[in-house]
Amino acid sequence: MTQPDQNVLSVRGLSVRFGALTAVNNVSFDARRGHITSVIGPNGAGKSTLFNLISGAIRPSGGAVSFNGQDVTARAPDQLMKAGLARSFQITNLFFELSVFENLRLAAQALEPAARALLPVRRSTFALQRAEELIAQFGLSSKAHELAGYLSHGEQRRLEIAVALACKPKMLLLDEPTQGMSHADTEETGDMIKSLAGELSILLVEHDVGLVMKLSDHVVVMTQGAKLAEGLPAAVRANPAVQAAYFGQGAHHA
Numbered sequence: 001m002t003q004p005d006q007n008v009l010s011v012r013g014l015s016v017r018f019g020a021l022t023a024v025n026n027v028s029f030d031a032r033r034g035h036i037t038s039v040i041g042p043n044g045a046g047k048s049t050l051f052n053l054i055s056g057a058i059r060p061s062g063g064a065v066s067f068n069g070q071d072v073t074a075r076a077p078d079q080l081m082k083a084g085l086a087r088s089f090q091i092t093n094l095f096f097e098l099s100v101f102e103n104l105r106l107a108a109q110a111l112e113p114a115a116r117a118l119l120p121v122r123r124s125t126f127a128l129q130r131a132e133e134l135i136a137q138f139g140l141s142s143k144a145h146e147l148a149g150y151l152s153h154g155e156q157r158r159l160e161i162a163v164a165l166a167c168k169p170k171m172l173l174l175d176e177p178t179q180g181m182s183h184a185d186t187e188e189t190g191d192m193i194k195s196l197a198g199e200l201s202i203l204l205v206e207h208d209v210g211l212v213m214k215l216s217d218h219v220v221v222m223t224q225g226a227k228l229a230e231g232l233p234a235a236v237r238a239n240p241a242v243q244a245a246y247f248g249q250g251a252h253h254a
């Protein structure tokens, strides 16, 4: 009997150049199924660029990405979504003039069989049920009929994650999900991310090192476009090269 592959995502020698700058330089790592794998690094280390390469927003100059054993290098975001790889951005991706419920129902409708996909949204039972499920799971019941534009920043970020999950992906890519959040919202969002792992594999690109250390099963550290270290959170935190490059930068990073 064959063992299922423990790695859901494999990044091999990924690189991209912007003119003279190699923003991501030959980066390789694996993300295990059901785990939270995080990418940290100082400002300008190349984290967001790496995220954009993996999530298909920009094309690599070299290297490969495989997802569930399938080569998905440079695939467009909608193709990745169909393969089960969803992403949530730093930049808000919500329809502000629609309610929380409608945002979720629209996102879930993409999972409908093609023959039903053109039905009016209100007739899609699956999308309706999925939206209700997500509203309960994300603690948004009291806000279900509020316009997304009127939610607090923290609620909008949580709704974005719920929207990314509407199509039941196998893996979720999160770029700075707690950016701009209050301490309380960051804690709550961290707990929510932790609770999603297991059934779902998560790749987290995050500035908040305290949060990353608390949540992650595996941490990849980048600096100046390259991978500096990787390992368990405690090992990474104790690594002198990481401390010199990163933790030494300032108290708010530690």
Ligand SMILES: Nc1ncnc2c1ncn2[C@@H]1O[C@H](COP(=O)(O)OP(=O)(O)OP(=O)(O)O)[C@@H](O)[C@H]1O
Residues within 6 Å of the ligand: 018, 021, 023, 041, 042, 043, 044, 045, 046, 047, 048, 049, 050, 207
């Ligand atoms: N489209 C682009 N064109 C040119 N240079 C870019 C582009 N995108 C990013 N860069 C440069 O690539 C480097 C890595 O940027 P990136 O945003 O990936 O870093 P980061 O680790 O995510 O930083 P931060 O934590 O500040 O978000 C930086 O020097 C940045 O200025």
